[in-house]
Amino acid sequence: MSSAFDVRTTLASLLLLLFVLGGWQLATDGTGSRGPAVAVSLSEEEREYLRMLGKDPDAATAKRDGFPSPITVARSAWEHLADPFFDRGPNDKGIGLQLLYSLARVATGFGLAVLVALPLGFLIGMSPLVRGALDPFVQVLKPISPLAWMPLALYTLKDSNVSGVFVIFVCSIWPMLINTAFGVASVRREWLAVAATLEVSRLRKAFCVILPAAAPTIVTGMRISIGIAWLVIVAAEMLVGGTGIGYFVWNEWNNLSLPNVIFAILVIGVVGMILDKMLGALQRLVTYVE
Amino acid sequence: MAPFLQVEKLSKAYQADRPVFADVSFSAQRGEFVCLIGHSGCGKTTILNVLAGLDSATTGHVFVDGREVRGPGLERGVVFQNHALLPWLTVRRNIAFAVKSRWPSWKAAQVDEQVRKYVELVGLGHAIDKKPFQLSGGMKQRVGIARAFAIEPKLLLLDEPFGALDALTRGTIQDELMAIVRRTGQTVFMITHDVDEAILLADRILLMTNGGDTPGGYRPGGLAEVVRNPLPRERSRAELHRLPGYYELRNHLVDFLVSRAKAA
Incomplete structure (x- = not known):
C-alpha cells in the first residue's frame, strides 16, 4: 500500500x-x-x-x-563534476574544493556555536536568575542579521576566513541556545523528582536525565541552526570573497557564466538538503516515545 | 520506642490565612502499611511529597527512623502517580539507574543481578529489555514499583499508583504489591481514593477532610480519623468481601467520604 x-x-x-x-x-x-x-x-x-x-x-x-538552456547547464555541470578538485589559482578552483572550504567554515562555526550554546542553554534552562539576566541580551542580539557583524569581525579579527567562521558562529548560536534552554526548562517535573529521590548528583542528573529528556528539542535547534548557517555562508563568502561556494557563485556572475551559476545554485541546494538529512537522522536517534 | 515514621503537626499554606491542611499528625510502626484516603484537593499528594522530601511543609516535622526529613533521600522509595519511568531507557536500564544511584560502587554484574531480581519479582522478566512505550499501563506501573523496591528503601511511598489503571489490572497489581510487602516486611505509606484498595492493603487507614468555608469560617483540611483495619492480615481480594467486619468497615469509610470529608 x-x-x-x-x-x-x-x-x-x-x-x-x-x-x-x-x-x-x-x-x-x-x-x-x-x-x-x-x-x-x-x-x-x-x-x-x-x-x-x-x-x-x-x-x-x-x-x-x-x-x-538545461542542456548547457548540464554540460557545465558535467565539466565540474568530472574534475571537482582542480586548483588553478585563486579565481579558478573546482566546485568540490570550493564546497570543502564552505563546509569547513560551517563546521567550525557551527561546532563552536554548539560548544557555547549547549552549556549556556543548560544554565539558562536550569536557573531562572540566569534566564532573566541574559534574556534582554538574547532578545536584542538574536534579530541582528549575522552579516551585520561582518565589518566588526573583519576589523577585529583581521582575517576574512576567521570572519566568515565568526558569522556562522553568530547565526547558528541563537536557535540552539533558545531550544536548549526551552528543552531543559521543560523537562518533566516527575523525572527530576525521580532523580531527586534517588539522590543523583548534579552532573549525573544533567547527563543522564536532563540531556536525554531535552535532546529532541536541542537537536531541533541544531537542525534549524545548520539550515541558517548554510544560508548565511553563501552570502558571507560573496561578501569576503577568496574561497567557498558563495564566492564561486559571485565569481561566475562576474564571468557572466550563468550555466555555472545555475549549477552552483543546484549544488548549494543539494548540500543543504544533505546537511538537513544528517541532523534529521540524529534527531530520529535521540527522539523517544512517551 | 519512637515510631518508625512520625509526622508532627504538619500544615501547608499557599495563602497564610487559608492553609490547605493543618495539624496533621500520625505515625507508623516498622512493617506497617498505612493508607491515606481523601478527596482530591485535600492535600494528600502534598503530604506524600513532604514525606518524600520533594516538597516542604509550612509548619511541622517528619521523622523517619529517628531522623528528620530535610530533603529527598534514598532511604525513602517513591512510586509516582504516572510511573515516571524515563522513556528513553529500557526497563532494565530504568531500574539500573536507581540501583546504581543507591550503590554507586557496585559492579555492572551486581547491578544487573539486583535489577533482574526485582523485575522478576513483579513478573516482567520477559519485558526487561523493552522501552516503556512498548508496555501497557499496568506493566509500566509494575516497573515503577520494581524500581522503588530495588533500592531497598526503609519506607515506601506510593502516590495513587493504580489510579490510572483499569479495574482488572489494578486488582492484579494490588495482589502482587500485597504479596511483596508481606514477604519483605516493607513499611508503606500509600495514598488512594479507592476504599476497597485501602481495605485490602492497609493495616491502618487515615481519613482526611478537605479544607473549606463553613458557617463558622474557614476550616483547613486535616486528619479526621484513624481507622484500624480489623480484618485478618492474611487476606485476599477474592474473599475480602466475605470476611466478617468487611461491610462495617467499608460502610464506615464510604460514609466518611460521602458525608464528612468535604467541609461545605
Whole structure:
C-alpha cells in the first residue's frame, strides 16, 4: 500500500521535473522568438563593429542574451563534476574544493556555536536568575542579521576566513541556545523528582536525565541552526570573497557564466538538503516515545 | 520506642490565612502499611511529597527512623502517580539507574543481578529489555514499583499508583504489591481514593477532610480519623468481601467520604 504510494509520488516528482526541464528547454533554445528579435535590434554599425572584433554578430547576440538552456547547464555541470578538485589559482578552483572550504567554515562555526550554546542553554534552562539576566541580551542580539557583524569581525579579527567562521558562529548560536534552554526548562517535573529521590548528583542528573529528556528539542535547534548557517555562508563568502561556494557563485556572475551559476545554485541546494538529512537522522536517534 | 515514621503537626499554606491542611499528625510502626484516603484537593499528594522530601511543609516535622526529613533521600522509595519511568531507557536500564544511584560502587554484574531480581519479582522478566512505550499501563506501573523496591528503601511511598489503571489490572497489581510487602516486611505509606484498595492493603487507614468555608469560617483540611483495619492480615481480594467486619468497615469509610470529608 505505502510502497505503491511511494512509487506514485516518485513518478509524480519525476514528471514535474520533466515538465519544468521541458518548459525551460523550450523557453531557452535558439529557435525561440527572443534570439532573432534581439539580433535584429542591433544596428548595422553594431554588427559591423562586432565583425571587426572577429565575432559573428548572430552568434554573439544569441549567446549573450540567451538564458542558458538545461542542456548547457548540464554540460557545465558535467565539466565540474568530472574534475571537482582542480586548483588553478585563486579565481579558478573546482566546485568540490570550493564546497570543502564552505563546509569547513560551517563546521567550525557551527561546532563552536554548539560548544557555547549547549552549556549556556543548560544554565539558562536550569536557573531562572540566569534566564532573566541574559534574556534582554538574547532578545536584542538574536534579530541582528549575522552579516551585520561582518565589518566588526573583519576589523577585529583581521582575517576574512576567521570572519566568515565568526558569522556562522553568530547565526547558528541563537536557535540552539533558545531550544536548549526551552528543552531543559521543560523537562518533566516527575523525572527530576525521580532523580531527586534517588539522590543523583548534579552532573549525573544533567547527563543522564536532563540531556536525554531535552535532546529532541536541542537537536531541533541544531537542525534549524545548520539550515541558517548554510544560508548565511553563501552570502558571507560573496561578501569576503577568496574561497567557498558563495564566492564561486559571485565569481561566475562576474564571468557572466550563468550555466555555472545555475549549477552552483543546484549544488548549494543539494548540500543543504544533505546537511538537513544528517541532523534529521540524529534527531530520529535521540527522539523517544512517551 | 519512637515510631518508625512520625509526622508532627504538619500544615501547608499557599495563602497564610487559608492553609490547605493543618495539624496533621500520625505515625507508623516498622512493617506497617498505612493508607491515606481523601478527596482530591485535600492535600494528600502534598503530604506524600513532604514525606518524600520533594516538597516542604509550612509548619511541622517528619521523622523517619529517628531522623528528620530535610530533603529527598534514598532511604525513602517513591512510586509516582504516572510511573515516571524515563522513556528513553529500557526497563532494565530504568531500574539500573536507581540501583546504581543507591550503590554507586557496585559492579555492572551486581547491578544487573539486583535489577533482574526485582523485575522478576513483579513478573516482567520477559519485558526487561523493552522501552516503556512498548508496555501497557499496568506493566509500566509494575516497573515503577520494581524500581522503588530495588533500592531497598526503609519506607515506601506510593502516590495513587493504580489510579490510572483499569479495574482488572489494578486488582492484579494490588495482589502482587500485597504479596511483596508481606514477604519483605516493607513499611508503606500509600495514598488512594479507592476504599476497597485501602481495605485490602492497609493495616491502618487515615481519613482526611478537605479544607473549606463553613458557617463558622474557614476550616483547613486535616486528619479526621484513624481507622484500624480489623480484618485478618492474611487476606485476599477474592474473599475480602466475605470476611466478617468487611461491610462495617467499608460502610464506615464510604460514609466518611460521602458525608464528612468535604467541609461545605
